[in-house]
Amino acid sequence: MTELLQEQQTESELLQKAKQAKQAAATLAKLTTKQKNNALRLISAQLLEEQAYILEENSKDVEQGRQNGMSDSLVDRLQLDQSRLKDMADALVQLTKLADPVGEVLEKWERPNGLTMSKIRVPLGVVGMIYEARPNVTVDASSLCLKTGNSVVLRGSSTAIHSNKAIVAVIHRALQKSEVPVESVQLLEDTSREAASHMFKLNQYLDVLIPRGGAKLIQTVVQNSTVPVLETGAGNCHIYIDETADVKMAIEIALNAKTQRPSVCNSCESILVHKTWADKHLAELLSALQDKQVEIHGDESIQQLSPTVIPAENADWGTEYLGLEVAMKTVTGVEEAIQHINTYGTKHSEAIISSNSANVDQFFMEIDAAAVYHNASTRFTDGFEFGFGAEIGISTQKLHARGPMGLPALTSTKYIIRGSGQIK
Amino acid sequence: MTELLQEQQTESELLQKAKQAKQAAATLAKLTTKQKNNALRLISAQLLEEQAYILEENSKDVEQGRQNGMSDSLVDRLQLDQSRLKDMADALVQLTKLADPVGEVLEKWERPNGLTMSKIRVPLGVVGMIYEARPNVTVDASSLCLKTGNSVVLRGSSTAIHSNKAIVAVIHRALQKSEVPVESVQLLEDTSREAASHMFKLNQYLDVLIPRGGAKLIQTVVQNSTVPVLETGAGNCHIYIDETADVKMAIEIALNAKTQRPSVCNSCESILVHKTWADKHLAELLSALQDKQVEIHGDESIQQLSPTVIPAENADWGTEYLGLEVAMKTVTGVEEAIQHINTYGTKHSEAIISSNSANVDQFFMEIDAAAVYHNASTRFTDGFEFGFGAEIGISTQKLHARGPMGLPALTSTKYIIRGSGQIK
CATH class of the missing domain: 3.40.309.10 (Aldehyde Dehydrogenase; Chain A, domain 2)
Structure with a gap:
């Protein structure tokens, strides 16, 4: 295959999935907390129901990793077992118990001209997640985004691709029984650098990029993205x-x-x-x-x-x-x-x-x-430890969110202004 | 002069001023609201006192603009007069009447282990401002940054360089009488593209970049900066x-x-x-x-x-x-x-x-x-119109701030945790 053709195909998987994610985000933003929590519970149950399938697919990644000389500590991060899946399923149920930030009225005031203004929390839209070997991030990122009404485009590591595909297939089967659009969780099967590079510039469809992994990955994303980045950085x-x-x-x-x-x-x-x-x-x-x-x-x-x-x-x-x-x-x-x-x-x-x-x-x-x-x-x-009940990561940047990020870090705001014919 | 030499000089003015701004920011962050308001009042008085000087320097830009075929509407944006200077001086006094967001306790809570946590507003640090012909942005940006405890590195247009240099000289003479470090307001005299390009990547010294101007300027900054950007975008x-x-x-x-x-x-x-x-x-x-x-x-x-x-x-x-x-x-x-x-x-x-x-x-x-x-x-x-009393710009991005941005948009937060020996 020529390089050009490859690039076009790369772009086409990403573009297609990012567009679907954006469309799904419009539906997702309108769902009630109850509908979103119901979907989270369905995913939790499906993960347990299909654990044999997930573990089998995960074992392919682990075997391949060992063959390629992956270090023991990386294999440990990659490997799933019943207990880890149980933890992931439990975390989904815990997440249903947290307050939904979407729709929260942060401020409300009236102007002398009679306009009433309110500032409410809304989803960000589409979150792009770029992460390394740990397949639990796939569940984690999908569920936190779902809870906050955001679609997610996941770009995991090639070393975890079997695990990630299996987990996302299971999430999709659960979402089919729910009111959350299946298209709101997208996994890029193309784990090439080119696909990631295209994500960095996809401002039209991605509202934010969140890198999760080592300092090198994070710096690559920060230094190359025009999509705004939530930087979860190093700690000296x-x-x-x-x-x-x-x-x-x-x-x-x-x-x-x-x-x-x-x-x-x-x-x-x-x-x-x-x-x-x-x-x-x-x-x-x-x-x-x-x-x-x-x-x-x-x-x-x-x-x-x-x-x-x-x-x-x-x-x-x-x-x-x-x-x-x-x-x-x-x-x-x-x-x-x-x-x-x-x-x-x-x-x-x-x-x-x-x-x-x-x-x-x-x-x-x-x-x-x-x-x-x-x-x-x-x-x-x-x-x-801060009592947020969930964590997207720990921000070391000063804009948007600083320190441990809970669910509100995955939201933006919108001003709603009610008038009675006011003009300027 | 060789290109390389030129580039080194470009970098050296920017680097030197950015470092000074960062050092000044540490002092500025510790000042009281009263000390900052006093400096704003001194700047206001100094602008009026030195209006003849400012108008003379401004007339050089206007004359040069006309000679270079600048459009009437651009000349109008560039040109200052007594009434515009009076408005700028008045705005500075108005700004002293607004609440200082720095130090505000946004949340405070206690954890079961006895840790007490609070989230307080702090300055961002150093703001990089990239803007077009209007010299009033020079006063505006400097004063809003000063009020929120931020240093500022100003990069205005070459077409307004005489005006900007005069205004910043006047600001510096006012600050010399105050407790605000003179180094907290920096103007780049090098208005080349290269100097701006270096600003885009100066993550070590700049905490945020704010472009003010046309869609093209804003897109250039968004598409080339690794420093986080507060995007003030177009309105369709x-x-x-x-x-x-x-x-x-x-x-x-x-x-x-x-x-x-x-x-x-x-x-x-x-x-x-x-x-x-x-x-x-x-x-x-x-x-x-x-x-x-x-x-x-x-x-x-x-x-x-x-x-x-x-x-x-x-x-x-x-x-x-x-x-x-x-x-x-x-x-x-x-x-x-x-x-x-x-x-x-x-x-x-x-x-x-x-x-x-x-x-x-x-x-x-x-x-x-x-x-x-x-x-x-x-x-x-x-x-x-929203009642914020000041405006940095109108954000069309979803992270950090969305819509009209008042003083709090120029702040970040910090968690303060008090313990009595807690370990994990």
Whole structure:
């Protein structure tokens, strides 16, 4: 097949499915909460009913992945089993219990000329989802979009294509029994780079793109899309231990933020310690971290305390290790800590451990991040921990939504104005 | 000078000013409302004090524009006089009276684990403004950004460079007397395309880009920026006259929306008329429009009524005339009207004139636009008419802000979490 022909076919699958999604979105936007929840329950039941089929298709992806030398951790993300499917089915039922943001009246007021105005929440329209190997994102994205009245165009990884096709077929069979149009969930079977590149520019049909995956995927989407992007970015999160920090609390929080689940974006990557606190308690903190097999990249003052500390290079301050490694540095006070965090951080989650309320206030005011903590672990930056009941991702951008995104992040607004003949 | 050298210099002015703006933003974010309002009052006074200087510099741009064959309407936008400067100075004082969104607590709640969470408004950081000839945008953008605690990097047109340099010099002299850093308002003196192109990609220093100007400028920014854009787009606005529309009201609203100020984005570009209403009242509507010198592009049923109606082509349904022209079409009902508007509209402002509440509800529900009106002119889509007291522009995108944007559109949010040692 010539390259041109291939490109035309690529475009035609995407264009056709994006158009169908857009048409379906108009119907979907009019459905009641009850109708949407009913569809979610039907999908939940269908997933369980057809679990043998889904697992069989998933095993093809897993086998192929192993043959192609996929790492164990990636195979683990790819692989489904009965318990994971059960979790996915349960999450769908949980989602029916959350408030539907669509139709919510956010503001209502009257103007002196008698116009009454209201601002109501409406669906975004069509969401484009670009993600990596995990097939649970297929269910997750489809259901969150459905609940908020949005169609979705899914572009998963080629390594999960059997799983994704099976899951979307099952979703479609469930939707056939519901009032939600089957066309509101679209999966691109063409997982080529070209298809993704066309998605980046499809402003006519896609209202937003959401990348889910590694930093490289997200940056590719951000740097190439003209469709607006909801950026769910990297987390180079810091714990700053102030002069007056409670010793036990500081060590517990640092350990938790670093080691409880080091592979996630809200885990801690750098620990900054006030010099005075360090003089008394740094040895204790270091040995607590080393007991948990954490490799420490430290500045000179940290190196002096332990022969196993690796000298920190400049690059360490900006590194998201996502593993049992941490960068450590002593600072002269909250000013220097803020300066360091605002220079090297990724505006995700930052914490101060302190008993000095003026320092806490300054940290809250001056740190530029989505979530700023006092005396708590950064690991709480999460839609469920925030009480949102669902999470689309954690936004590290400043427009539209910042921090954990619940259902309202998948909505826009519309002004409704009622008059009686007003002219200007 | 070689191209490479030129490019380096281009980048260096932009980079240097963007860095200064970012540094200033950190100081600006900490200022009180009183300190910011004081600076706005100082700028207002300085503009009046130095009006002779500003008008002299402005006259250089006007003269150069005339020499280069600039159209009268563009010269009119470019030219300043005492009265326009007085308006700008007054607007600055008005702005001090508006509520400061920064620091506003939007939500506050407690989690079962004892974490208390609040969501507060914070400045965006650094706003990049790319705009065309009108020098009043220089004052406007600077003051709205200052009020919301944002630095601004201004990139105006080369045709207004003397005016813009004079205005920014005056702003700087005012800021020197205030607590607002002078570096928070930056003007790029290099008005080349290259400088603008570098702005599009300056994600490290710019938090948002706002293009203000014609459709071409806006599309260039949208299609080339990796920095998030607040899109203030075109308005192909419709008036739909339903079967039960009050005749006098419908004609008054159509005339107002079309002719009161045809060059603006919220003016009407297409009128859709229900067949039954048309049978009785279309002739009256046509002659009212023609009395106001409106040129009509009509479908066959419209053409039959007047020999001066120009046959509408398909392109007319999507045209933003921005002048005394209108596209007209009869439709069989609200369904067809909605279908037509959602196909050809630009999601800006759409109105239904009707006495049938079911049709009005359907129109409100199904029209995909920032502002949807019943029995009122689309000309009200405007931050001042909405009661916001200020306007950054009218957003036609769905993320972050939709419709007229007041001060809160120039802010982001931050979660503040207070704990007592919580770990996960």
